[in-house]
Amino acid sequence: MHRLHPGQRGLTRSIVPVFVAVALVVAALILFDRNTGSNRAALPTVPPAPSFTATTETEGAMAELDLVPDGTTAARVEAAQAAAGVETLLAIRVIDGFGAPLAGASVRVNLNEQVDSELAPPAAGRGAVEKDLIVGSDGLVLVEVPPDQRLLVSAKGPEGAYYRPNQSTWLTLSPGETREVELVVERPSGTFHGLVVDAVNGQPLAGVSIRPVPPRRRGSATGPAVAASGDADAGVTRSDSAGRFTFDLAKFGDGSATATTAERVPVRFRVDEDGLDPERPLLIRMQLAATLVGTIRGLDEPATITATCAAHHLRVRGEANNNGGDLVWQAPVDAVDGSFELAGLLPEKPLQIELRAGREVLQRTPQDLVLKPGERRELNWSVESGATVRVTAVDGTGVPQSGVLVHLYPGSASWQVELAPRQADPLDSGSTDASGVVEFHGVQPGRWCVAPKSLPGIADESAIAPQLTRVDVDPGDSEVEARVVVHRGEWIAGRAVDHEGEPIGGFTVIASKIGGEAGAHFSVAKQDGTFRIGPLLPGLWRVQAWRQISSGFTAPPDPLDLPTGTTDALLQFRVGAQLSAILVDPITGEQLAGDLWLEAGPLDFRHGNAQRSQPTGFGGLVPGTYQLSGIADDGRLGVVRGLQSRAGETLETIEVPVAPGGEVRVHYEGPQETAVVYIEQDGVSFTFDSVRSGTNKLLAAPLGQVTVRFSRYLGGLDESGEPRRLVHEETVQVREGEVAEAVLLVEDD
Incomplete structure (x- = not known):
């Protein structure tokens, strides 16, 4: 019998290595609808809070001085x-x-x-x-x-x-x-100005408590538990009837502070020079909080209920709540009647709910919950009930396989199992017996997934491809059967050279299954240019190289379609082009900060951070035609179409003038966790982002008629080598000062 406990799960929120993070971005942005973690949503009219490390030459700058020692x-x-x-x-x-x-x-x-x-x-x-x-x-x-x-x-x-x-x-x-x-090393000075408003209607909020985060707490986990625990009322200021507040930086210091009030989600925000202008106070949007209530039956030990919103769901450019980690809420379960109330929850964001006894996880929701602002939802669990999921592991011919490690994952982790199996966080694990069977007990209703995994230190020829099998547990089920197919030792290997035939390394290699549902696989080439990627499902895979550089002419090679077992693949990089670009105000000529996006098609899409002080570079471009779009920090948009790049050519400082835009509120509900949403006009993608099922997202858009395209990735490539996906398009009219609406409701699976 396998009980759910963290000893088999590893870290609850592991840190993804750099190469995997890059690979995930590549898979999402380039191959599979370019699903990005960056949000190009419409931004507030005040500038975003910069990072702690921002300095200027006149404030906090340091100089190496040739002083005469005293x-x-x-x-x-x-x-x-x-x-x-x-x-x-x-x-x-x-x-x-x-x-x-x-x-x-x-x-x-x-x-x-x-x-x-x-x-x-x-x-x-x-x-x-x-x-x-x-x-x-x-x-x-x-x-x-x-x-x-x-x-x-x-x-x-x-x-x-x-x-x-x-x-x-x-x-x-x-x-x-x-x-x-x-x-x-300077102390901060000046008066900080802030404005607290309702996140939906923009109305000012009075009586909000503003507390500085003491220096000893900086670097600790952020979240409501930290924000709400503040130090009594010492040093606290409150917003007035107009939602405004001020405080002296010399007293509070720059760094961070929290905004708290009843029935609202606490917000932690940056405190620095961006709030020194009384005409442009830092905008803090506070949402109505949600609440989770319920009863836990069958407990025989003290327990807590926790809700976690992962940090990557919180990264919204331009918002004041710039948190440094996961948000975690927790509440005790009553020892007498098993009741609990978990209040102050962040709405419209995915929440992972867990029942814990100390460090041991007793239960976990198979899918993340998404609550509405002000919602009070009921969740009841029994630690003694649940279904038994019986998993049989077989090879490609149907022969049962003993000694195979099988992981049970929440359904919400399916994307990670497919794209980054080494980083996916299983809820439970077990090895198959002599008949090839392993059982998981106490599995609650919902969608789960199981996948075989290689044991640590196993040789490449015995390594198992992490093929995902989804398992649905319906209410009332006592037993559920599932089968996983074990494929061992399938790899693709080769080397890469530049246009002169010299070895080139350090890039990401991506393999995508052609003609079948399977996640992408990633590897990083060694410095001598050799690479090895796997273990893979048997069949034909598209292998390509990817890297993003800000300057230089080395462009990625053409992709290769290769069968598993290939050992002599050759990827040859080619001579490309490079360019630099800036965002500009067309009236004043001022250089603006924001985001720049260079698009040549689904296989070459680049992002760069536009700065006020210098151009943003894009190197290693495949020769061809590009569209260059941008969005300034104040929400204005611009585009330059038809940029022609030729091998060995440099396009110097392309100016992207921006103009006022509008907003589109998109809403998605469906069986898949996410859909990718594009805002397009005349063949150019101005905005794109992922939208979780059951949530809304506000995206910036150019004025006029635009196409809102919802795209759901189904895994792998079709027979022609294109990503398998379902697409729904809707046309809306965007007007200045108004918010257009676009909705995708999907009932099929």
């Missing part, structure tokens, strides 16, 4: 050199914004390259490389450093006070050199 500094340098025979010395002075020594600040010197010999331990009068050093009353720290090495010197303010983010600079010292550098 008497104190010179004496300390001489003493240190005499005591330890130091030949290459770095004197680091940390000052505040007024030029005074910043006692208690910390300094660190890091090496950009690994040195062969070990660093000397610290001696009297000096510190050590790769160690945190505390600045004394004179603001000075002395460090012996290896010569001819690139060094990163950084400083941050004293603990327990509000200072701007770490300040740093790069430098290299010659043998025997003594150099002094000065780092400025």
Whole structure:
């Protein structure tokens, strides 16, 4: 019997490695309807809150100064050199914004390259490389450093006070050199202005409590539990009848703060220079919260009910609630009657609901719940009931397979099982017996999926392809049968070269099954250009290389259709083109921040972040015709059509003028978790994003008649090599100041 517990599940929210994250973006954006995690929805008219690391040359910038050491500094340098025979010395002075020594600040010197010999331990009068050093009353720290090495010197303010983010600079010292550098670490100043409104109708909200997040809490998990736990009423300010509030940055500091009020979802937001203009306060939209209530039967131990909204569902450009991690709510289950109430839940976002006893997961919803604003939904569970799912593992000829590890996943994880099986989070696991059978007990009604998986350390020739089988458990079911087919040792291998035949590596290899439902597989080529991808289902696969670079002429090769078992595939990169682009205000000529999208078709779609200070580059472009669209941070849109790129050519600084646009509210309901929605006009995709079933999403759109295209990916490629998908299109009229509506309701499976 297999009980649901985290020991077999790994981390609840594992961190996806960089190559898998890139691969997922590729699969979604390029191959399968270009489903992106970025949201190009319409944005508020105030600028988005920037990250903690934003600085300017006049505020918080640091400079390497050729200062003449004062008497104190010179004496300390001489003493240190005499005591330890130091030949290459770095004197680091940390000052505040007024030029005074910043006692208690910390300094660190890091090496950009690994040195062969070990660093000397610290001696009297000096510190050590790769160690945190505390600045004394004179603001000075002395460090012996290896010569001819690139060094990163950084400083941050004293603990327990509000200072701007770490300040740093790069430098290299010659043998025997003594150099002094000065780092400025400032405290924030000015009056911060904010505006709190209802997320739906935009009406101001009065009486909202605004609390700064103390320095000790920065870097901790964000969410309602953190936001609601604030420190009594000390330092709290509240919004007035017009929804506005102000506070002194010198008192609150820049970093983050929370907005809380009854029956609303708490919001954590960034606090920095973007709120200093009283005419452009930071806009904070607060939603009506949802509530989950119910009863748990059969409990014999203390338990809690939890709801988790994954971080990737929260990333909305331009919104104030810029959270750094998953949102987690929890409430105790009453020990007497088993009742619970989980309040303050985020509506219109997928929530994973779990019943936990300590660290052990007793139950989990097979599909994420999506609640409406203000909704109060009932959920009842019994830990003693549920169906038995009996899974039989067989090979391609139907012979039962013993000793096969089988995972049980929630239905909501099906996309991850197909696209990133190593990162999917199973609810339960078990190995098949001599008859090829494994059973999972206590499985609640809903859609689940099972898949075989290779044991750790197994040889390639025995590795199992992660083929997904969906299992539906209906209310009242006591037993459900399922079968998984085990395919072992199917791989495709080869190498890649550039246009001159030299090995090229470091790119992502993507394999997509032709003529069948199967997820894509990904691998990263070695530096010598060789790659190996699998284990795969037997058959024909389309193999292609992908990478996105901001400059350069090396473009991806043509894709190859290859059978499993191929060992000598050759991917040859070709000479491409490159271009740079900016978003501009057509009246003032001002360069704008936002997003740029370069489109040549479903197999070449690039994204870049437009900046105010420099052009955005796109390199490695396959020669051809491109459409370049953009959306500024204030929601204005623009497009340049028909850009011709030729091999070896550079198109310099293409200007994309923007104009006011409108908005389309899209709604999707269907059996699949997500649909990809495109907003198109005259053959150009201006906006696209994924929409979860049961939710709405507000997307920016150009004015006039636009096509709203809903696309659901079905897995794999059809016989002609195109992604298998169902498409529904709707035409709407977009007018300035209005919100157009588009709805897709799907009842089939």
